[in-house]
Amino acid sequence: MLTYPLSGSSSELVLNVLTMVLTQGKPLDRAYSHNFSGVKLDPTEQARITVVTGDILRRLNLYCFIVDIEPTEFERLGSKLLNGWHLFHGLELPKMQYSLQVDAKLLAEKIEQAKLNQVLWDGCPQWLDELGQAQLQKKWPAERQALMQAPKRYLRVNTLKCDRQSLLTKLSKEGVQAKEVDDVDSAIEVISDSALFRTESFKNGLFEQQDAGSQLVAAAVDAKPGMRVVDACAGAGGKTLHIAAQMQGKGRLLAMDIEQWKLDNLKTRAKRAGAHNVETRIIASSKTIKRLKLTADRVLLDVPCSGLGVLKRNPDSKWRDTAERLPVLIDLQKQIIDSYSRMVKVGGMLIYATCSIMPDENRHQVDRFLAEHPQFEFIDDETILVSERGFDGFYLARMKRVSE
Template sequence: MRLHRNLVFATIDALAEIFNEGSYADKVIEKTLKRDKRWGSRDRSFIAETTYDIVRWKRLYAEIAEVKEPFKREDLFRMLAVWCVLRGVQIPDWPQFEKTPERRIKGKFDELSRIRKFRESIPDWMDKLGEEELGDKIWTKELSALNSQAPVVIRANKLKTTPKELAVKLSEEGIETTDLRNYPEALELKQRANIFRTNTFKDGLFEVQDASSQRVAEFMDVQPGMRVVDTCAGAGGKTLHLAALMENKGQIIALDIYGNKLKELKRRAKRAGAHNVETRSIDSTKVIKKLYNSADRVLIDAPCSGLGVLSRNPDAKWKLQPDFLDKIRNTQLEILEQYSKIVKKGGKLVYATCSVLPSENQKQVQKFLKTEAGKDFKLLREKSILSSESGYDGFYMAALEKS
């Protein structure tokens, strides 16, 4: 593999923006890929995958390259040199890569690989927290799984197609998939590709949604004709899944505090042919109060640390701070206490997060059940999904019934 100057420079620019300006990796990469119309799919995938790789292994590579933040341009080239050596990529004869100490890089890698926080490239506090909450053995396995590249999984939109039909149509457009036996609506891409350009996507036949995330709507136990409220709907991945499971019958009210996310949800619902979705922006407490005691099912897909989805958001490792976790746990409990009031008698509430930490999951549910708002609820079942066991995102979900 030969490195091309313009692709390398684009990657270095992207890394500088992500590390030094605190920008989100996905947004920076999306912008970077639009820089040159002449780039083909291989060029784009080099930029995206190399950038994500160096973001994922930032701590390890910086330690080997002996550089510290904020990174100067030459520091980023040193980190890219480490990437080249460890990936077996030929280092080009450019001034930026002069005197790259290949043997020292390999030696340092072997030495640091014995220490988990370097080997898995993670901040000290996060490593300590994960070990405290999950135990040394599980956390070690989980970290390793969360550092691998996430597979691309899609969900067939049952309002318009079946997984079998979808697989055939995608194959006709040059995209090969495998069906996932334990996930009834999921297909996994055999190779990464820009599926958003396909006619199948434009026709609303599928949504990109991780296999673990697809478990949440199934866990809701919805029936056609019900009234369902998705309280933290965001751009609506789970809302649209619920619409398909309800066969477009009944009503889904999608709430969020971010109006721009709900706009995106409306657009996606239109494409998916989901006609039973109504969006409402939470701009005051009245929005929630109006819905008290009215829903058969309520989903709280709570804001969380996102530690279960580090394989697709590796920059979250460097953005998260310990004090954010304390704040988010308080927010989760407040949301549970407030939004649970939307459930009617005999109705069910599902609390879900994309975190693997018990303090955001099981412990929050137990706390909620001891509150005034939680006294009428009982826990029916809960499910923890670890990345190391499933091969997909880490998730948690709990189903509670209101008596």
């Protein structure tokens, strides 16, 4: 956390980002991109801005409560909330051009009241707390508390170009402090506020920024050189590139998605990473899947989900998504796994994954699929809980096709 207050200009950037997220409904990453574009910022100061913005969003209802405003009032009263945030963390007030003051005595009283409500103190909206209790029961309080912590920065070593120790050495020479992650062979944790994407190591494709939990999902694919592998919900391709490294660039790796711009970004990343066996294909219709029936040794389905395992990293979704969206996502997941599983050949493996920790999206979905598709058998699964591993939360299940 900060040891001295934000500058006036940095405060304005925080308020601008939060206004885009809370009043315009923009995703946090796009709000950052819009506000940082064309602005010359020292990497350390940019990091401070993202620290404050992220912390406010992770516990938005708490900070609104202690300064007595509603989230819907942010555009008009945002400076009051930012001042309250500084006082809450024992910092002097930032010097903003226009600033609404906070009654320090009332703030202290509200903080004491908030301490009596653990759900509020953890920055959890009511809909999410009710859902978490219903889905995870006794495990939920620990997850709720873990999800309001700041995320750590993890990198995946690109083994197509280097190994973990050589990357650590190169990063150290570039002023980046990092260390090995003991239980994830491909991961290192960055422990300094370095500008990673300005390093020669990044430009040369030696690493990708990827959460350690996400790396465990890709590792479960267990792709081998020479295989035919399909990443059917590839997105921008973080897991695709990890699988390419598993395959040592040998074999065919097909990255598919319904959005062309994501695949275009993946092409750029694959070129930098030296992942020359990656092919991209837009899913234009169900015919795209039918043409690949019974052809793949591995099919990864990292399906659209609630994202409730990655709230540390994407805290804005807590204030945008609601429980009503979950049944819609569950139905979409069902459609994807039922349709896309047809690409797995006999003896091949289907890997189903989400960045959620909720059983309705995870094991319940897998159990339903297996009951309706006896040609697949269950191998194993894992829920990566935030409170237990410290990574983002994920789920993965592996199933083998035993007949047509």
